[in-house]
Amino acid sequence: MTIMKSLIKKKEGKVNAKPAQCCAKTSKIIVGCHD
Amino acid sequence: MKYSKYNIFSKIRDSENYFIINLLTGNADILGIPDAEKLKAIRNGEAFSDEAFYGELTAKGYMSEEADETRLYRNRYLDFLDSRNKDEIQLFFVTNYSCNFACTYCYQDQYNNPNLELSNDVIDSFFNYIKKEFAGRDKYITVFGGEPLLNSPKQKAAIEYLLNKASDEKLEVSFVTNGYSLDSYINILRNRSIREIQITLDGTRAVHNKRRFLKSGNGTFDAIVRGIDACLLNKITVNLRMVIDKENIDNLPDLARFAIEKGWTKSQYFKTQIGRNYELHHCQSAPDKLFGRISLFEEIYELTKLHPHILEFYKPAYSIAKFLSENGNLPNPLFDSCPACKTEWAFDYTGQIYSCTATVGKEDESLGSFYPVITQNKEKIEQWESRDVTAIPECKDCNLQLACGGGCGSVAKNRTGNECSSDCRPITELLELGFSEYFENGKVPNNFSDKILDYQN
Numbered sequence: 001m002t003i004m005k006s007l008i009k010k011k012e013g014k015v016n017a018k019p020a021q022c023c024a025k026t027s028k029i030i031v032g033c034h035d
Numbered sequence: 036m037k038y039s040k041y042n043i044f045s046k047i048r049d050s051e052n053y054f055i056i057n058l059l060t061g062n063a064d065i066l067g068i069p070d071a072e073k074l075k076a077i078r079n080g081e082a083f084s085d086e087a088f089y090g091e092l093t094a095k096g097y098m099s100e101e102a103d104e105t106r107l108y109r110n111r112y113l114d115f116l117d118s119r120n121k122d123e124i125q126l127f128f129v130t131n132y133s134c135n136f137a138c139t140y141c142y143q144d145q146y147n148n149p150n151l152e153l154s155n156d157v158i159d160s161f162f163n164y165i166k167k168e169f170a171g172r173d174k175y176i177t178v179f180g181g182e183p184l185l186n187s188p189k190q191k192a193a194i195e196y197l198l199n200k201a202s203d204e205k206l207e208v209s210f211v212t213n214g215y216s217l218d219s220y221i222n223i224l225r226n227r228s229i230r231e232i233q234i235t236l237d238g239t240r241a242v243h244n245k246r247r248f249l250k251s252g253n254g255t256f257d258a259i260v261r262g263i264d265a266c267l268l269n270k271i272t273v274n275l276r277m278v279i280d281k282e283n284i285d286n287l288p289d290l291a292r293f294a295i296e297k298g299w300t301k302s303q304y305f306k307t308q309i310g311r312n313y314e315l316h317h318c319q320s321a322p323d324k325l326f327g328r329i330s331l332f333e334e335i336y337e338l339t340k341l342h343p344h345i346l347e348f349y350k351p352a353y354s355i356a357k358f359l360s361e362n363g364n365l366p367n368p369l370f371d372s373c374p375a376c377k378t379e380w381a382f383d384y385t386g387q388i389y390s391c392t393a394t395v396g397k398e399d400e401s402l403g404s405f406y407p408v409i410t411q412n413k414e415k416i417e418q419w420e421s422r423d424v425t426a427i428p429e430c431k432d433c434n435l436q437l438a439c440g441g442g443c444g445s446v447a448k449n450r451t452g453n454e455c456s457s458d459c460r461p462i463t464e465l466l467e468l469g470f471s472e473y474f475e476n477g478k479v480p481n482n483f484s485d486k487i488l489d490y491q492n
Contacts, residue, residue, distance in 0.1 A: 004064045004065070004070050004091060005065045006064050007063040007065065007363070008062055009364060
């Protein structure tokens, strides 16, 4: 029997999040965003 | 059924467990050793007998029919384009390339500083241009340099004029500043729509002053701290950046402690970021002092184990690991991590237009002008606009593409001469650290079933 543990709290496949880059929208005013 | 080409599967650092994520289907799981062994066998095309496990992998999209996966990829890509077209645009405005600092690692030190002055005509032309060119789009302005907040009456008048124009257009403004004269700008900045002010401190007093000093050689730490205090007092958001290399990383615990003791970390107007000191355009005098993309975060990972208070000051993203731990889901697939000419543009006081902060001020990177006349190099602009993981040959078969997004177009162009090439990120290694930090706390569980109970609590 599998014991794989999902880390997704919402219904699988239904993801309403923004892309990773956008989740830091207000913090991307940086030269370092190129890194 | 095939093992998905978008699976990212690896062992968690300092743990016996493994993780698997798939950004296309939005699933993330932790596996104990038995399941990890089964998954390795499946990935290698070996026969298996655990139907229940196979069923779970299929239900979560870790295994799929190739045609289904291709269709899902296409649909998610179209969603991404649609979403980006509605996304807010960041418009950088460089008031000058001159600076009162002589930082040891300045990437703009070889820039020309055209002997022109910022005039109200240029500011008017900038606002006229963005009003027409980006009509109907959400947008905000980030004032950039050089150092934009120089302590002179002329500069203060120009900044005030710019803020008035932004206010007329109902646009928020951010600043990137060294922070040295910030407290003298507070009266100009307070009660304005300031989104945030990025300020750099590279450590506590002695360490910072050795790296970020005035052209006269004098230290800058105390003045910057006064500026940060003044911003927080006036409810202006500060985004504190620490630029790290091998010479100051050991000071991170001290700077974190300093910020905590100042009460900054308790403020809702205070946030932080860490930037790697790296070679953007040209080789530095001491490249051996620089961290690589993964070695920096390996060091931070080890430091946070020794000094957990660092996490009160700064929580590393470790690719999408922090996002997953804080949100309980994965971010949408990142088909493009380069905002240049899509959700980011840069303009300077000479009237030139550029793709982003990495290219702004580089003569050969100009994409046109907004002053004194409007010109656009449409061919160059289209090259930047077309860059995403579907257009970068190296990304096409990479399993990390939807977490990496192809990296930075400017860095890629510096490497290959072509912005439509890859700037790879060490996604798997970052996730190995991040899953340990945020899901395992660096501890090796004695019993995986016990660990499941921990997650549910």
